[in-house]
Amino acid sequence: xxxxxxxxxxxxxxxxxxxxxxxxxxxxxxxxxxxxxxxxxxxxxxxxxxxxxxxxxxxxxxxxxxxxxxxxxxxxxxxxxxxxxxxxxxxxxxxxxxxxxxxxxxxxxxxxxxxxxxxxxxxxxxxxxxxxxxxxxxxxxxxxxxxxxxxxxxxxxxxxxxxxxxxxxxxxxxxxxxxxxxxxxxxxxxxxxxxxxxxxxxxxxxxxxxxxxxxxxxxxxxxxxxxxxxxxxxxxxxxxxxxxxxxxxxxxxxxxxxxxxxxxxxxxxxxxxxxxxxxxxxxxxxxxxxxxxxxxxxxxxxxxxxxxxxxxxxxxxxxxxxxxxxxxxxxxxxxxxxxxxxxxxxxxxx
Amino acid sequence: xxxxxxxxxxxxxxxxxxxxxxxxxxxxxxxxxxxxxxxxxxxxxxxxxxxxxxxxxxxxxxxxxxxx
Numbered sequence: 001x002x003x004x005x006x007x008x009x010x011x012x013x014x015x016x017x018x019x020x021x022x023x024x025x026x027x028x029x030x031x032x033x034x035x036x037x038x039x040x041x042x043x044x045x046x047x048x049x050x051x052x053x054x055x056x057x058x059x060x061x062x063x064x065x066x067x068x069x070x071x072x073x074x075x076x077x078x079x080x081x082x083x084x085x086x087x088x089x090x091x092x093x094x095x096x097x098x099x100x101x102x103x104x105x106x107x108x109x110x111x112x113x114x115x116x117x118x119x120x121x122x123x124x125x126x127x128x129x130x131x132x133x134x135x136x137x138x139x140x141x142x143x144x145x146x147x148x149x150x151x152x153x154x155x156x157x158x159x160x161x162x163x164x165x166x167x168x169x170x171x172x173x174x175x176x177x178x179x180x181x182x183x184x185x186x187x188x189x190x191x192x193x194x195x196x197x198x199x200x201x202x203x204x205x206x207x208x209x210x211x212x213x214x215x216x217x218x219x220x221x222x223x224x225x226x227x228x229x230x231x232x233x234x235x236x237x238x239x240x241x242x243x244x245x246x247x248x249x250x251x252x253x254x255x256x257x258x259x260x261x262x263x264x265x266x267x268x269x270x271x272x273x274x275x276x277x278x279x280x281x282x283x284x285x286x287x288x289x290x291x292x293x294x295x296x297x298x299x300x301x302x303x304x305x306x307x308x309x310x311x312x313x314x315x316x317x318x319x320x321x322x323x324x325x326x327x328x329x330x331x332x333x334x335x336x337x338x339x340x341x342x343x344x345x346x347x348x349x350x
Numbered sequence: 351x352x353x354x355x356x357x358x359x360x361x362x363x364x365x366x367x368x369x370x371x372x373x374x375x376x377x378x379x380x381x382x383x384x385x386x387x388x389x390x391x392x393x394x395x396x397x398x399x400x401x402x403x404x405x406x407x408x409x410x411x412x413x414x415x416x417x418x
Binding site: 063064065066109111160165166168 | 357358360361364365367368369
């Protein structure tokens with residue numbers, strides 16, 4: 001690729017990596033962690049790996065509504081530490097986050113401070129070593145760490161979401177650095193997320209969803225599905241966004257499936273029990289909630305489930321050995337119109 | 351005309367710039383609104399109402415803060 005095809009501003013930073021990082025940090029272009037300087041050569045390599053033209057616009061990133069060109073995406077991908085072969089996943093992830101259904105604008109601006117969580121399915125997990133096994137929600141895998149980080153840098157550097165000014169996150173949470181996992185399809189007794197959503201098993205996909213906190217759903221005592229799922233439901237009491245995410249570890253998944261539960265059964269069972277009882281909240285909270293959702297005709301005897309429908313609970317199998325599952329709360333609001341944000345799944349073009 | 355709380359000042363400016371509407375009128379009221387008792391919200395609304403009408407009739411007033 002000719003350097004003249006690249007249209008971004010050139011910034012001289014010299015050869016010293018430390019000085020380059022200081023400079024990027026002063027300009028507000030980092031997430032606080034060191035970056036790989038996006039030289040023309042590095043950016044060109046990632047653009048080539050994307051198999052797209054440098055100035056192709058993948059989507060518009062709010063709140064600036066700036067175009068995420070392949071070049072701009074590649075710059076942020078280099079900074080994040082992505083390998084060139086990650087680019088098809090990154091491109092599909094940007095398609096997902098700029099899809100109107102996710103409503104990235106609200107995620108970027110809200111005091112809720114959510115991250116965008118990426119869930120990868122299909123063969124590309126193995127090709128790129130995207131972890132969905134032990135420590136799946138933790139550190140250690142370059143693909144997970146850098147692809148999730150790249151999306152956050154894009155939100156910041158292309159979209160203009162800067163904490164404290166245009167991003168009003170009160171606290172945020174560590175997921176905002178990077179939150180990307182593969183589903184552990186090989187250890188799952190059920191169909192994977194992308195197959196549930198109508199894709200073929202042999203296709204690779206990435207799902208983007210709002211995520212604002214993670215709650216442990218460990219259970220080392222139960223040997224039956226009802227115990228594990230009742231424990232999960234307890235963790236999920238209280239409304240989530242329009243959706244909620246159950247990350248079920250393989251050991252729990254096997255027990256649940258061996259008791260005859262399909263993914264659909266899991267969602268139904270938990271949904272019936274993960275409830276927010278209006279009889280338990282103070283008067284002011286009740287009245288405020290009733291005002292917010294007049295369509296629900298709330299009474300003191302009412303119960304608000306974790307999501308409007310059981311189908312809005314995502315069930316994803318991930319993790320290694322151990323009886324440690326997690327519930328990930330989705331930022332957003334259930335609304336009569338269908339919700340202020342919805343997860344989006346896009347095919348990865350390889 | 352857009353009504354914001356002052357915490358969203360910078361975001362409003364960013365949006366106005368992004369949409370090429372730097373003179374879009376913005377009425378700013380005190381943050382927060384969500385955790386404030388309803389009668390306090392009503393007081394703030396009453397305080398801002400007159401200015402709201404003025405800005406609707408004369409958009410060139412631009413951004414005005416009320417109740418900070």
